[in-house]
Structure formats: C-alpha cells, structure tokens
Amino acid sequence: GSTKPMKQTQEMPLIKDVMVPVATIKVGFSVYEAAKKIIEDRFNHLPVVDEDKRLVGIVTSWDVSKALALSKDGDLAPIMTRNVITVSPEDPVDLAVRLLEKHNISALPVIDKDRKVLGIVTGEGLSKLISRGLRQ
Amino acid sequence: GSTKPMKQTQEMPLIKDVMVPVATIKVGFSVYEAAKKIIEDRFNHLPVVDEDKRLVGIVTSWDVSKALALSKDGDLAPIMTRNVITVSPEDPVDLAVRLLEKHNISALPVIDKDRKVLGIVTGEGLSKLISRGLRQ
C-alpha cells in the first residue's frame, strides 16, 4: 500500500493507507522461536495465527522478557495476549491513535472479516505520520 | 516535574517538562535480572549504570529477546546497547522527536552533565503530548 501525504489536514487517512506488512507466527511454536522471529524482523510485535491464518493472539518482546523472568520459556500459548485489540483497513487513522492511547499499547494488527492478518499499525509509525503532517 | 499543558502551540516545551522517572540497573547484573526489572516496572527501557550511577548502556525487552534467541542469557554487558542516544533536561521536545525518528528507537534517557540518569522520554509519551496538543 502507498502512504498518502497528509497535504490537506482535513482529510483523515485510512488504516489501509498507513499499515505496513508484518510477520506472523503459528500457535504451537515456542517462546524461543518467537524471540528469533522478533529479532530477525527487527520488529517488536508478532501476531499469532492458527492453522487457517486467523489471528488468535499477539506476542511482543515484552512478553518474551516476561517468559524469561518467569522461567516459562516453553510453549508460546501461555504467554501470548489472547484479547487482541485490532483495526480494519477501512477504519480512520484517528481510531487507531485513540485505541493505542486508551489501551496503552504500541501496535494494532489490521485484520479482515475472517480475522486474517493484513498488516499492522504502530504508535511509532503513526507519530511519524503526525509529525510529518505538522511540519507541512 | 510537572507536565505543562501545550496551551500556546508556539511555545515548545522542554525535556524537563515531559520526562518521567525511570528505574536503572547496575552493570554486572544478568539478563534474567534485567527481564525481571522490565516486567516489574512495566517499562520497556532500562538504562544501565556503573558504580557511580553514570549511564553506560541501555537494555530493552528487545535486547532480552535477542539474548534468548542467541542463548546469551548470562551477563547483561554483552547484550546491552553501549552507544546510547540521550537528551538533556534543557533540550526542546522536538529534538527528542527528531532523535527517536532518526535512530529508529523508542525512548531517550535524560542525563545531566555527569551522565547521571534523571529520567526518560518515550515516543509513546511524546505522541500522547502531541495528540493532546492537536485536540486543543
């Protein structure tokens, strides 16, 4: 997807205009496997999917640290967050900003109607967008 | 430190107006110890200090994941980032925004002239400030 510049400050971009691709991991893998994937992709958020590629959870490097701190470095399932806050491609960007703030989280997986993962929007990415908008 | 509301959009707040307290860890501790501290404080960035409380590195949950992925879960020193990007209390907030963006990092320790850690500013904290400013 292309990132539209925020020329008209009135025009609110949609999630599909600002989301980026994201790697996923299948449930059943280990915390160690998740850590390797997080490091390889230099990315902090790893959506967890089932056999049908539907979103079932999310794992961040914070959860990996928690697993290490609690010496629970086996299966991914007990340490992943199951209640994932998500957005749809057609949602406006300001909804994502509000959700990130309200739930005090740093990224939102973008899913379709079948809960298939299409991408991700991060607080980092959104603040870049906002600061670019402010500078114009 | 108190957080000044951004009433006049012209007036650029300083780092000291927006920084928050941060826990630190002494160099010599283990990755496991760092993971526990990161989880207890529900904070992602842990400045690493020497005996004189001077900043010598930074560890995030990302580095902990890296330690796990590389099976290097002993001493903290080999996995911490030594070249820490920092700000001073008197720096303007927009410098922090630019540094976070330029170096693709999510927080900046605030240090004094002796490299003693005074607090931290995070991308998350700054975007909240910016979005509050936009809404007024």
Ligand SMILES: C[S@@+](CC[C@H](N)C(=O)[O-])C[C@H]1O[C@@H](n2cnc3c(N)ncnc32)[C@H](O)[C@@H]1O
């Ligand atoms: C390049 S970022 C990638 C992940 C994510 N974007 C983030 O900021 O955590 C992760 C690395 O940045 C390092 N880091 C975090 N804050 C830093 C700072 N203020 N100065 C230098 N390195 C920093 C961490 O130690 C970690 O190795």
